[in-house]
Structure formats: structure tokens, C-alpha cells
Amino acid sequence: MIYRFPEKIQDNQKSLIRDIAERGSRIPGFISFALGNPAAESIPVEILQECAREVFEEDPMKVLQYGPLAGEAEISSWIRQRLIATKGCPENNHQVMMLTGSGKALGLVPRTLCEEGDEAFCDEFTFPNGFNSMKNVGAIPVGIPMDENGMIPEELEKQAKRGKGKYVYLIPNFQNPTGLTMPIERRKEIYEVARRYDLIIYEDDPYGEIRFCGDSVPTIKSFDDDGRVIYVGSFSKTLSAGLRVGFLYASNELIRKISVVKGADGQDPIYNQKIILKALGKMDYEEHLKTISAIYGRKCRIMADGLMEYCSSKCHILIPEGGMFIWVVIPESEDINAVSDAAIAAGVGVVKSEAFAVDPSRPGHAFRLNFSASKDEDIQRGCRIFGQITREFFD
Amino acid sequence: MIYRFPEKIQDNQKSLIRDIAERGSRIPGFISFALGNPAAESIPVEILQECAREVFEEDPMKVLQYGPLAGEAEISSWIRQRLIATKGCPENNHQVMMLTGSGKALGLVPRTLCEEGDEAFCDEFTFPNGFNSMKNVGAIPVGIPMDENGMIPEELEKQAKRGKGKYVYLIPNFQNPTGLTMPIERRKEIYEVARRYDLIIYEDDPYGEIRFCGDSVPTIKSFDDDGRVIYVGSFSKTLSAGLRVGFLYASNELIRKISVVKGADGQDPIYNQKIILKALGKMDYEEHLKTISAIYGRKCRIMADGLMEYCSSKCHILIPEGGMFIWVVIPESEDINAVSDAAIAAGVGVVKSEAFAVDPSRPGHAFRLNFSASKDEDIQRGCRIFGQITREFFD
Numbered sequence: 081m082i083y084r085f086p087e088k089i090q091d092n093q094k095s096l097i098r099d100i101a102e103r104g105s106r107i108p109g110f111i112s113f114a115l116g117n118p119a120a121e122s123i124p125v126e127i128l129q130e131c132a133r134e135v136f137e138e139d140p141m142k143v144l145q146y147g148p149l150a151g152e153a154e155i156s157s158w159i160r161q162r163l164i165a166t167k168g169c170p171e172n173n174h175q176v177m178m179l180t181g182s183g184k185a186l187g188l189v190p191r192t193l194c195e196e197g198d199e200a201f202c203d204e205f206t207f208p209n210g211f212n213s214m215k216n217v218g219a220i221p222v223g224i225p226m227d228e229n230g231m232i233p234e235e236l237e238k239q240a241k242r243g244k245g246k247y248v249y250l251i252p253n254f255q256n257p258t259g260l261t262m263p264i265e266r267r268k269e270i271y272e273v274a275r276r277y278d279l280i281i282y283e284d285d286p287y288g289e290i291r292f293c294g295d296s297v298p299t300i301k302s303f304d305d306d307g308r309v310i311y312v313g314s315f316s317k318t319l320s321a322g323l324r325v326g327f328l329y330a331s332n333e334l335i336r337k338i339s340v341v342k343g344a345d346g347q348d349p350i351y352n353q354k355i356i357l358k359a360l361g362k363m364d365y366e367e368h369l370k371t372i373s374a375i376y377g378r379k380c381r382i383m384a385d386g387l388m389e390y391c392s393s394k395c396h397i398l399i400p401e402g403g404m405f406i407w408v409v410i411p412e413s414e415d416i417n418a419v420s421d422a423a424i425a426a427g428v429g430v431v432k433s434e435a436f437a438v439d440p441s442r443p444g445h446a447f448r449l450n451f452s453a454s455k456d457e458d459i460q461r462g463c464r465i466f467g468q469i470t471r472e473f474f475d
Numbered sequence: 476m477i478y479r480f481p482e483k484i485q486d487n488q489k490s491l492i493r494d495i496a497e498r499g500s501r502i503p504g505f506i507s508f509a510l511g512n513p514a515a516e517s518i519p520v521e522i523l524q525e526c527a528r529e530v531f532e533e534d535p536m537k538v539l540q541y542g543p544l545a546g547e548a549e550i551s552s553w554i555r556q557r558l559i560a561t562k563g564c565p566e567n568n569h570q571v572m573m574l575t576g577s578g579k580a581l582g583l584v585p586r587t588l589c590e591e592g593d594e595a596f597c598d599e600f601t602f603p604n605g606f607n608s609m610k611n612v613g614a615i616p617v618g619i620p621m622d623e624n625g626m627i628p629e630e631l632e633k634q635a636k637r638g639k640g641k642y643v644y645l646i647p648n649f650q651n652p653t654g655l656t657m658p659i660e661r662r663k664e665i666y667e668v669a670r671r672y673d674l675i676i677y678e679d680d681p682y683g684e685i686r687f688c689g690d691s692v693p694t695i696k697s698f699d700d701d702g703r704v705i706y707v708g709s710f711s712k713t714l715s716a717g718l719r720v721g722f723l724y725a726s727n728e729l730i731r732k733i734s735v736v737k738g739a740d741g742q743d744p745i746y747n748q749k750i751i752l753k754a755l756g757k758m759d760y761e762e763h764l765k766t767i768s769a770i771y772g773r774k775c776r777i778m779a780d781g782l783m784e785y786c787s788s789k790c791h792i793l794i795p796e797g798g799m800f801i802w803v804v805i806p807e808s809e810d811i812n813a814v815s816d817a818a819i820a821a822g823v824g825v826v827k828s829e830a831f832a833v834d835p836s837r838p839g840h841a842f843r844l845n846f847s848a849s850k851d852e853d854i855q856r857g858c859r860i861f862g863q864i865t866r867e868f869f870d
Contacts, residue, residue: 083673083703086590091731117541125535132538136527140520143527144715146512180575183741195481195613196591213739217612218590278478308478320539324744336486344608346578349719349747 088196088218096435104429111462112429116256116404117453118317119379122372124363128320131358135351147350149343151178155357159313159327162365168302169311175335180348182286182314182326186213189282189310191341192334193246194219201239201279202249203231205436205444207256210249210284219246223438228398230255230262233269240277247280252300253288254403257436257448261401267300274308280334286314286326289369291402292377307331315356317404318369323352376404376452382459383451390467392474404452412445414473420447423469428462483591483613491830499824506857507824511651511799512848513712514774517767519758523715526753530746542745544738546573550752554708554722557760563697564706570730575743577681577709577721581608584677584705586736587729588641589614596634596674597644598626600831600839602651605644605679614641618833623793625650625657628664635672642675647695648683649798652831652843656796662695669703675729681709681721684764686797687772702726710751712799713764718747771799771847777854778846785862787869799847807840809868815842818864823857 097114104110136143150156156176163169163176179185186209190200196218202210204223211221222245225235231250239245248270252262262270274281283300301311307330314326330338383406384399391397396409408430410416420432433444449466451459492509499505531538545551551571558564558571574580581604585595591613597605599618606616617640620630626645634640643665647657657665669676678695696706702725709721725733778801779794786792791804803825805811815827828839844861846854 083675085588085732088590089587089732089735091735093735115541120536120540123536123539125539128539129531129535132531133528136524140524141515141518142717144518144520144523144717145515146510146716180744181741187736187740191586191611192484193480195483209739209741212735216586216736216739280478316541321541321742322537322539322745324742337480337484340484340486340488340607341582341611344604344611345582346576346604347716347719349575349744350717351747352744 086218088215090215097431100424100429100431103424107427110427110429111454111458111465113449113451113454113462114429114431115453116450118321118404119372119375119452122375123320124359124368127359127362128355131355131362135354135358142354143351146347149347151348152350152353152357155353156327158357158360160329163311163329167299167311169299169329170301170304173307173332174329175332177328177330177335177338177342178348178353179326179328180352181316181324182284182312182328183209184326185282185310185312185328186210187216188338188341189247190214190217190219192338193280197244198246199239199242199244200247200249201236201245202438203251203255204438204442205257205433206249206251206438208436211438221438226258226260228260229266230260231270233266233273236270237273240273240279243277245277245279247282248274249282249284250300251284251287253285253297254290254400254405256287256403257405257431257433258407259398259400259403259405261297264297267297268303271300271303275306279308281309283309283311285312286317287403288313289318290373290376290404292373292380294401301329307333310334318372319356319359323355325352325356373402376402379451379456379459380406382456383449383463386460386463387467390464390471392470394474395470404450406449406451407446408449409446410470411474414445416443416445419469419473422473423466426465426469428465430466481613483610485610492826495819495824495826498819502819502822505822505824506849506853506860508844508846508849508857509824509826510845510848513716513799514767514770514847517770518715519754519763522754522757523750526750526757530749530753537749538746541742544742546743547745547748547752550748551722553752553755555724558706558724562694562706564694564724565696565699568702568727569724570727572723572725572730572733572737573743573748574721574723575747576711576719577679577707577723578604579721580677580705580707580723581605582611583733583736584642585609585612585614587733588675592639593641594634594637594639595642595644596631596640597833598646598650599833599837600652600828601644601833602646602679603831606833616833621653621655623655624661625655626665628661628668631665632668632671635668635674638672640672640674642677643669644677644679645695646679646682648680648692649685649795649800651682651798652800652826652828653802654793654795654798654800656692659692662692663698666695666698670701674703676704678704678706680707681712682798683708684713685768685771685799687768687775689796696724702728705729713767714751714754718750720747720751768797771797774846774851774854775801777851778844778858781855781858782862785859787865789869790865799845801844801846802841803844804841805865806869809840811838811840814864814868817868818861821860821864823860825861
């Protein structure tokens, strides 16, 4: 069969993260800092297990039959109230849409907002699904240069001026992969550019609840007078990634448009949402967030200490205020591929910035290191190995 | 905010089925034949409950942490073997892709195969998500006239000749909404047209396991020498709709392309797949299918008897060999809206063919009646009410 598939479907992409996993699986004692899994010790296993059992027992048909297309109303209402109370989200003309994992919004948003040839903007280094989902609808992802405060508004404006942009994808808290948090002034500047060029802002906040130092920064949604911000949140990092319960919060108009696309995909599992809802009712969620943030903070500290002790002084180590990633920038003159290969061969997997680069011709000179998924002693040992490699190469 | 949304996103569609539910909710004792829910008594509640508990207990982290992007490998393998053994599906160069409900493929397929302005073909009356998902990617759904054997190959060819078509959406077994089953000769003719014009065939088979009379017809996938058929199946009608476990089976090439789109949407819940897998291990699935098919057959018989006893002889009643719908064609001279309104006012909800019409200007003259979701006595009473309405109008 010789079938002409659309060019937008690019199935020749290699996954650097999968490549690390494959190479690592052949190395005894391999330590991977490559994944983005939540810390296992932060998952309230017993409560969730109890909730899964109770939800099923209380009303099996609610679990087993088709449920409401819009998702479980009670958890939507819980989320809505919390967003208004703790994130300053607007109350009027706004709704929650439940998602099978917040990542589902990465597909839904460009499917709803973009036509072929439209442009969409994101950080020059960001979560790959953020820009791959743009490509998959035939839109053109445009990576915007960043500084230590995240996306640079003037650079966004330069690109937005063409008038082809539909939305801006941002992770303002503990960005993936850089760990950077965008200060309030920068958030407002980006919002102003979006207003001027009539762009929607996709505010992705999967890590926002995991803050272990510094003060929280108001969400972009909190000063969204125009209703142009889609705020996307998740229980994946705070309760369970595997149950796949996330949500978005947006104006009624945006929800109505996104629902057209989502509705044709059919229903989501209600069971999973009900398990999370019941767990929220059994626990003090705000206390739980403090507990797990402390776990992440401790792991981050262990990694930061290890890197600062062992790495070459030519490494620039970005220590985040939350989330699960440390970003290590290396000198531009160095061969990042050689460093990466040497680290893997020595038994530690770190992800090259190339894996997150919107523009493959600008792969960057940095590594993303995850500190949440490894045991404390593995973090220490991995940092020593990686640090030694950097000193061998750079010093 | 004045934001220019793409024209393809049509949020002005009314849902006739939701309208019936709303009007019915104000009528005491209202009987709805409007939904497509599986028969509650066919769901193995205790087994699934036990499996949900055991899966969680055996390995909570498999439930709660991120799992494989491709889904649970063991259930894929189980499905693959069954498709090869019982559906004659090709073995080589083919794979299973797990889906959170088979309906997810309705979005994935046009996203993978179509660009804006492409055409896609389907029965003139079909499951609305089948053609809405085409519209949502900017493709043009073209409804193909049907006869008592389903889609007419010559009519498909007329449209395919333009050379703009990418795929054909079909429900060959107990079609929704007509209940029609496409005979083997017709399947082969449609396949030949697809081959001639290089179209993919989307063979949607959510009802195929629920056959209560007649002999099963080979799947189109079983004679797919070219690897151009995407076979889509589900556990929604046989084990549980609410858990949302479905799958597709296609050539490695197609799976690779669809995976590009699906991968950027993020992970699916593995828990739900593991519950179904465990249930399959605890039961004799083939025996279970016989048992539930008998339940559906009995309910179909009750409805068919009721309609034949009470309806005007001017109604043409299509009794299916499986699935969950009876299609009642009324005279073209009659005002279908008045009949529908009178039926609802009298306490019974039936869905006008308009709800399933690809072309709104050709809304048809028929009703879809579901027999699986109502209790036996409600089926009898509802048929009497509906039958009387038809006699008042037509006789």
C-alpha cells in the first residue's frame, strides 16, 4: 500500500529519553535522572487504595456504566472552588473541564484554536508534547528565547507581529526542563503582548503545587481580565500520575469550543476522577502539599549539593524553587553529545537540552536532571559520577 | 475578547439526544429508548469489583505511577491473539494500540490521516462522533447512501473518484443507528473501492460481539491484504463501558503514524486496562459473550414483538441480528418532528434519524430505538405508547 500520509505527521522523531533508558538498561547499577516521575514516597498509597475500593463498593454502576460526558460534577466543583480561593482565578463565566491527565489539553488546545499554517509560541526549550501537538495539527511551533525569568516578552512580540499566532504555551512555575519560575512582572508583560496580538495563553501548571522555597507567584489566570488564559492543572504530581486526573479552567466560551473537539473523542473514565475526589475528602490536601513539597525540597537539596560539590565550576547550575528538575548549563564551546555519552557510559542518564528544543538547529548546551524519581543515595552517587565527567571534560 | 476561532469548530450543534433527556426529565414515568447504554444485567459487577481490588493490592505503584505509553502489554497481547484466532485478523506486521475507550480512535484517525479540505466517507446515517471528528480536523464528511446491506459501493465510488478522500468510516456489524449488518459480498465490494482509490477503511466494531442470531460475517480486516484496514474494538458493551477500555488493530505503519498523534496527548490510565485484563483471566469470555448476547436477544425480541403488535403497518421495522438498536422507518410523507414530539409528550423518547444524518439537509424518516438500556416491562410499555402514536399519525 502506498498511502499519502500528511506531512505534518512526523514519525521519524527519535526519543532521546527512550534512548537513555535503552542504553541504561544494559549498564548494571545505572542511575537515571532522565524521567519525570513523581517521588514514590509522596504518593498516599493507602488512602488511594481505600478510596478505589470504596468508590466501587458504594455505587458500582457509576464506575461501570457510561457517565456524564463533562466528567464528575463534584470534583469539578471542588477544583473550581480551590482555584478561586487559592489561585485567584476568576469566578464568573468560567468553568472546569475534567481531563484524563492534564496532558490531554496539549492536544485539545491546538485542535481547537489552530488551522494549518497558523503559528503557536512556546519557550525555546519546553515539554516536547507542548510543541509536537502544535505540529500534529499542521500549525508551526515558534520557540521564543528565554532569559533567567523565562520567555522574553520583546522576543515574543517580534514573532507575534506577523499576525499568524494563535496561542502561547507557557509553564510559568518550575518550567520543564529549566526549572525556571516566571516572576509576576514578566507574567504581566507576556500577558500584555498576548492582549495586543490577541493570543490565547495556555498556562500549564503541573508542578505549581510543589513549591519548596520562595513565595508563590500569582497565576496569569488571576489577572486575566479578557478571559484569554486557559489554566491547566493536575493531580499527577500531588496524588497519583497513573490515575490520569487533570483539568483545565477557562471562560465559558473557550470551554464550549474545546468541548466540541473533546466531545467527539467520547467519554473519559469517571472511576479515576471519583477516586481522586474521595481522597481529597479524606485528607487535608493543603497539609499534604506541604508534606510532599518538603520531600521534593529535600531531594532537590541533595542533588544541588552533589552537583555543586562535584561539577566543574564551568557548569551553571539552576536550582529551582519547586518542581522536579535541575538545569545544568555547560560551556558553549564543549561537545554536549560527548559529555552525554560519557555520562551514560559511566552509569548516569541526564537529558540533553536538544530533547526539549523547538528548533532542532538550536539544540542548546544544557542538561535536565530529575531529582524526584531516584532514591537519595542514588542522587548522591549519580551527581558524583556526572560531576566527575564534567570536570574531565571542562577543567 | 474578540478571538477568531477556526470555522471548523462548530459549537452551535444541538444534541437531539440531550434534548430528549431534558424534556423527558419533566415527564413522570418517562421511558427513554434514546440512549446507547449497555444492559446493566450483562455487566459482571462482582468480578470487576474483585479485579479492581486485586489489581490495586498486587502492585499499587503500577496503578499510581506513570505506566507504559503504549498501554498494558499483557492485554494487548491477549487482544491480539483473540483477533487472530476469532476474527481472522492478519498476524504479521500488525499491532494492537490500547485506547481509553474505542471512541478515542474516532479522533485519532482523522487527526492522523487528514489535512484541511480532505474528504472522508461514512454511511449517510451513522454515529455522529464518526463525522463530527472529521469536521473537527477541517476535513469534509461525505455521507454515502445505504441500502439494506449498508453502504452502496457504487455510491462510494462516485464520491471517491474526486480523489480527495482519505478514509471510509464503517460499522459493519449492527450499525449505529440502523442495526444493519453488511454481508460479506458487500464488505468485499467496499474493500475493492477502497483499494482502487487508496482509501483507509476504519472498521468500527463496538457491537460485533453481541450477535444473538444469524451467522457472524468475516471482518473486513480478515481479507485486508494491503494493510489498509484499521479494526477498532471495545470492551464497553461486553464488560464495562465506564472503565473505558478499547483498542485498535492495524499495520505497524499505521500504528506508527497514529502513535505520533496519540503520544503527544500523553498517557492513558493503566489501572482500567489491568482491571479488564484480570477479569478476562478469571472468566470464560466466549461463554460470557454467549450469555450476554442471549440477554440482548431477549430484549430485542421483546421490543420487536411490541413494535410489530402496536405500530402502524406503514412503519418499516428493521430487526437486527445483534447490537442494541432497532430502526423504524416511517413514510416519507409524514412529519417526523410532529411524531417525535408526540411520542415524547406521551412519555417515550425515540431518536429521529436527523441526529445521525451527515447531511442536515437530508434528515431522513426513521427513528432509532434502543432496547438494551430499559427494563423488559418498560420496553413493552414504551412500544405500546410509541406504536399508538404511529397509528394515530399514519393510519
